[in-house]
Amino acid sequence: MKTTFTFLLSAIAFVLICATTLSKKSFESKELSLLALAKIDTPDQDRFVKVDLVHGEFTEPTELTVLPNFDILVAQRRGEVMIYKNQTKKVTEAGKLDVYFKTNTPDVNAEEGLLGMAADPKFAVNHYVYLFYSPFDKSVNRLSRFKLVNDKIVKESEKIILEFYSQREICCHTGGSIAFGPDNLLYVSTGDNSTPFDVPKQQFVNKGYAPLDNRQGLQQYDARRSAGNTNDLRGKILRIKLNDDGTYSIPEGNLFPKDMPKTRPEIFVMGNRNPYRISVDQKTGYLYWGEVGPDASNDDALRGPRGYDEVNQAKKAGNFGWPYFIGNNYPYKAYDYTDGKNGAPFEPSGAINNSPNNTGLDKVPAAQPAFIWYPYGESAEFPQVGSGGRTAMAGPVYYTKLNASPYPAYYNGKLIIYEWVRGWVKAVTMNAQGDYVSMEPFISNISLAAPIDMEQGPDGKLYILEYGKGWFSKNPDAGIVRIDYLKGNRPPAVKSLDITKTSGLLPYKMTAKVYAKDPDGDALTYVWNLGKGVVKTTTTPTLQYTFTKAGEYPISVTVMDKNKASAKSLIVPVFAGNEHPNVSIALAGNKSFYFPNKPVDYKVLVSDKGAKVNNANIYISNTYTEGTDLAGAQLGHQQAAQTVIGKTLMLKSDCSTCHKESEVSIGPAFDKIAVKYKNDSKAVDYLASKVINGSHGVWGEVPMPAHTAMKEADVKKITDWIMTLGNKETIAASLPTTGKIIPPPAVDKKKSVLTLKASYTDAGSAILKPLTTTNLINLQSNEIEASEIKDFKGFEKKDIYGGDKLMLTEQSAWIALKNIDLTGISNFNFSFANLETGADGEIEIRMDGEDGIIIGKSTFRNGTPINLISDGKMHSLYFIFKVKAGTDKSRVIIKSIIVDSK
The missing domain is CATH 1.10.287 (Helix Hairpins)
Structure with a gap:
């Protein structure tokens, strides 16, 4: 103590x-x-569990509200109000509004529709529901009150509270979130109703910065007419006091007094681009919202800052900057779209609005900086938010509502924020004054499919609405989840289910093992589902079972603790009556490296137990790809093809949020991209650059954000997979089963791995589909760049002379290459970047450890021949550097290791 x-x-x-x-x-x-x-431990994140209430029933859900009886209303953008019944666990339609949700303009998406919803704080008594929507027959956005009777929205009960003009057929930014404060004041967010894209066929365009184009006829490209206008309700968060008769009054403390000319008294916060999700602290009354920011990836001297998303806090009424400022009050500059000349940066103390489209004050109130802000790339100020696409959302400030709190008191008073694209949820700690202190991961072990709304229910638990990964569509992963916290016993965690051999001729003996762990250390029971009604129970994680009837069987296991809490594995299909063919690749020479102009002799051997091999079904190919794997050839086991790896990386990224393999979403389908660039030999590199740096205007107006934090090698695996979707009918002819591959004399440094891949598909049977086995080996270029070396001590990896090099920092140091075949290798040479006179020393090559046997020795300036004949095994090589006395270590900078063959 x-x-x-x-x-x-x-x-x-x-x-x-x-x-x-x-x-x-x-x-x-x-x-x-x-x-x-103080290192106060946060609660175990694995105690938070995701309870799926309903999925696959929603089409573009936008906002939810949890009713006192735990029924849940869900607004859908296309006009439907859906109701999830807590007792029956079913979803039905409670009503449908006739809304404007689709444009008549080619290549322009509407974001309008049914945007927001909230139940009255006294819903149990009055049954009022408030909807914010875009009526089909009038170019406005409207806030109305309806009555819910017998689970139906009574359309005749509509009482229009407020509406304002909204320009249509342009895209974008609607806002539309509704929230009640602790004083029963109603807050409504509105977007700037401005086009963030470029005016077609113009020399000087927006390029993702603040839209400030005030030329005649281009009002939609000028956010000063809306968000920057004190006399317009667009680009604002409104605050009104509702009266019993459906009218409203203006509460004290809004931004402008009731009778002030050229202002609107409903405005609580101005200077918003797209405040898509808002919440109000139910104790302090502070307003929070996520602000979806502009698309520019880099700062620009003529225009101003790059784009940032923001999470904002308003303790009182204020102006939060847009379109004059972004982030931490970073100023934009006035810009003349007729000649491309810029003006001075806007002044935070009060920007001047001299747009001819302005109907409000000439000078706006002083700008407030963002509470939290972050760009597409990594954030120096808030590193936990990560990088990638941006759609900031603000959830509730969490408070315990019951004596028996559903979540630990640790989270009491913390703001919950989340990301629609990135998928994370964070808990933000604030001090007694409400100032930012820190943020940390929250429910970090739970995966969410594009969370679009979050509400604390009457039971104190969080209810989350998942939009699903796909724009403007009915997504199978759209749904409602509840987050529970397990205070006592926790269910087991299943890591994987491994089956030693997933196919075999009859009788097929299967050996399965599940890797599972109980977080509370309980003994486990394993219930194995072997398909077709066969269930086996064991007290060990391994099962052996013999199948005597041919067929495909879905194998899974439910792992259960002593309190019957359980978790289920994924399903692994096995095939009884047919066995995967065996495909092996044999190399005559070195199995770690290839050498320019020196043939790689290979032989592919295929066997198919119980059947004759059909040589027409053998496919062999070789490619040169980017990679830094110095593990040598990976022989003797089955591996996924490179394209499958690419697809897996895509699914782990945020790409699937905007693109589908063959379906329409906000971005083009991957197969359409593949067809477009089908005949472009540089398509993989070109598309990879678009993913990393961002893109705009190729497939329409919606920009693709930059992904600067993604590894180039991973992105190229993704684009390589994309390109396979357009080449299904143009597969190159197979290489022969025995042959030679002659590497070119000069190797592209970005394609330094030679991959030889062989696959075979058998004939299957009447009741079993054909089975395919693919095997591959990777050979590394004989010139190993310093940037590719992962294991070293006494060196520092630095960007010197345009690329990563290894600079010596210690008197004695080493570099290790793991899993190296020594067959046919005669010499190792080091290429130095800046080895000056007097900078010298000795290099020893030791095998399998720093203190292993010496197989070669030289000085820095000479090659290092080895004097050991290969034993056919893979070894780790340690290059021990011993610096000569008086040597300036910083002059010893390694560019690469060059391997010579005999």
């Missing part, structure tokens, strides 16, 4: 020192907090 108390005092003292010596920004960027310094 004393030690802990002393530590806490030290932590508090450290915080106070930081607070008096660091600026606010540097303090925030380090995300220092008392909780973090």
